[in-house]
Amino acid sequence: MTFAQVQGNQEVKQALIGMVDAGRVPHAILFHEDDGGGAFPLVLAFLQYLYCKHRSDGDSCGQCPSCGKIAKLIHPDVHFVFPTASGVLSEQYMEPLRRLVAEHPSFSEAELLEALGLEGKIPMIAVAESRRLLEKLSLSALEGGYRAVVIYLPERMNAEAANRLLKMIEEPPQQTQFLLISHQVEKVLVTISSRCQRIRIQPAGQAAEAGFAEAGLLDELMTALLGKDLLGALEVSERIASLPSRECAKAFCIFAADRLRQMFLCQQGVQGLGTCAPEVERWAGKCRKTFPRQALEVLDRAVTLIGRNVNLKILFADMTDRLFLLI
Ligand SMILES: [Zn+2]
Known part of the structure; x- marks a missing residue:
């Protein structure tokens, strides 16, 4: 997903491009969107731009191996965390997430639940998820550049999971980029949201x-x-x-x-x-x-x-x- 493929939000795109170009990317960014507002494709376009070695005209090339892996959600240094059924880690749900993103990258919360087979449930991000993330981040980046963590709906973390995440954001491992997408920022732990650069996403159209x-x-x-x-x-x-x-x-x-x-x-x-x-x-x-x-x-x-x-x-x-x- 290149910036050109993402609809709307010109201001946000320019701000993100500006951060990367100036080498001043805040280590944690909290995107605040209305449900289904299109933050996910923007995050993917941003990551592609951040990782791509063939950027030009304020966009990623969209064709190199790094761009391809990010677009397909298979880059080994880009981790995704989202609410799941209890006892199951996000990484076990990557296949349905990939299919959903390929079909409809601006998915809504309900569409994600449906894709994961969790309709009617209220999934959470459990403490095991934070533990697993910490393990992954303690290893060096597999492709030797940035590591990125995309957290979809940080408001769905229980207190212990959120506190562990807070520690990671407070003392970030080298070259680790945190990207949070929230629908209810007021429910995100204030100590977390206050450490993030906040960006409001306007729904497309x-x-x-x-x-x-x-x-x-x-x-x-x-x-x-x-x-x-x-x-x-x-x-x-x-x-x-x-x-x-x-x-x-x-x-x-x-x-x-x-x-x-x-x-x-x-x-x-x-x-x-x-x-x-x-x-x-x-x-x-x-x-x-x-x-x-x-x-x-x-x-x-x-x-x-x-x-x-x-x-x-x-x-x-x-x-x-x-x-x-x-x-
Ligand atoms: Zn590229």
Whole structure:
């Protein structure tokens, strides 16, 4: 899977390509997608790009042995972990996963369960899986380059498994790349998610436009807030309130929260140059140091209230007022 074969998410692709080109790939990346949102093919395209020795024009060649092995999920240094039935390791389910990815790389959780013959069950990532992973990572890379671990649904780890994974992410073995794909980031152990660079994946097609709308609205809102233009900011808040559905309004808040986290990291100097969006760097330089954290609380509150059927116009006007005082 090359980047060219992955639909949509241009911004994310550019960010991933930029990381590899600049030699600044964070050792752990957490992709946050809606179920079936297409993070899996993006991860494969990213891995191909990372490993390929014949990259050109911001893409992998798609033809060398390394690209072929990654595309077919048979690269010996790329490990996959996903929820399974108890007592069975992910590696025992690789065949059905390969068939599913060959057929439909943007698979949903339900499609994965069906492929694994686990319909109607709630599979988990067990502690044995973390143990096995540690064993694999204690060996050197078989093909002498990067080792990569793709964890699909880290929110489905029990506490012990998650704590073992945390240790691996905290003290990563040399040249090991962790790529996590989550549908419910709020359920991922905070100590894990806070050590990952977070990337929001917009679903392909229509919703990519929604993502575009979110980015545009946030840009306008931040410009008005930073310009101390309360009326302008309130005008943007009305447009947020009149997004097509409450889900869209919520998606806006989640998108904005993600950007605020990036601003925070940017201000702390944690985020390597070139890995956060240019507008995020610009905002981070202009707002108060306390803004990202306090604004995150305001957004969390807004998300909770959206779920409680309050009037969106009032809610977003209130949110904007609060942000105006904090910035
Ligand atoms: Zn290649």
